[in-house]
Amino acid sequence: MKPLIAILGPTAVGKSVLALELAQGFQFRGEIVSADSRLVYRGMDIGTAKPTLDEQRRVPHHLIDLVNPNEPFTLAEYQPLAYSTIAAIHARGNVPLLVGGTGLYVRAVLEGLSIPHVKPNPERRAELELIDAPLLYARLQEIDSLAASRIDPKNTRRVIRAIEVTESAGKPISELQKHNAPDYRVLRIGLTMPREQLYERINARVDQMLTNGLIAEVQSLLDRGYSADLPAMTGLGYRQIAAYLIGKIPREEAIRVLKRDTRRFVHHQYSWFRFTDERIQWFDVSTTPYPDMRDWVARFL
Secondary structure (H helix, E strand, O other), rough: EEEEEEEEOOOOOHHHHHHHHHHHOOOOOOEEEOOOOOOEEEEOOOOOOOOOHHHHOOOEEOOOOOOOOOOOOOOOHHHHHHHHHHHHHHOOOOOOEEOOHHHHHHHHHHEEEEEOOOOOOOOHHHHHHOHHHHHHHHHHHHHHHHHHHHHHOOHHHHHHHHHHHHHOOOOOOHHHOOEEEOOOOOOEEEEEEOHHHHHHHHHHHHHHHHOOOOOHHHHHHHHHHOOOOOHHHHOOOOOHHHHHHHHOOHHHHHHHHHHHHHHHHHHHHHOOOOOOOOOEEEEEEEOOOOOHHHHHHHHHH
């Protein structure tokens, strides 16, 4: 069974840093496969904390910059791309590292999640988009409480898709999402740290994004005709800054809301990557030095 290293955990905890270290820390060549639903969009670099060009030169990165912000990209498209990418890395004699905080993307790869092949229904989507987010989520809870428990209530795009699939198929989407785990030898590494320290890192990360030009990046996207209502523009950083730029809220309020929403997102990520999951080896990065994590990987390999 060929190896696959998965690095999991909440945003800003240090997944990318560890992946870069591990990819360069052994005799094998590691290649990083993104499991982040926001890194697929071109031109959205600062707000998604996309790997820099230098980092991409040091270690090959895959499944980033796949589509433009106005182009749809689904889990059903991501999963086969991930599998083919992992197969190509194995064929080169290298080790893939699946890295990201999008729980559904991670599950799709590691558990072989069966993706319902239900075509989008533009008319029904248009109807659902007119409904307030809390009412939409309540509707999903009525028809598929399990699916609702796995979806962030603020992720309207995913809530609508779950409702759409359930209505079209005539059965809950959670029943359609069966599992057929691929034939990998998987090491799951989970990164965590005390919540207050993580929140401090999130605040510092947002401040650094602003220093790096996040507002200018969002303005550039709007200037190029990408609507603030696009699914790609509803991600953390883009939604809040776009609201400021189109005059809905003041600048400082946008920053405050961005930090708050990112902290809330952490709660949702931890619901995907549970400490009770015995398959995950958790490391507190505030107390565990890198050599200890490297040794764990060395024993796996």
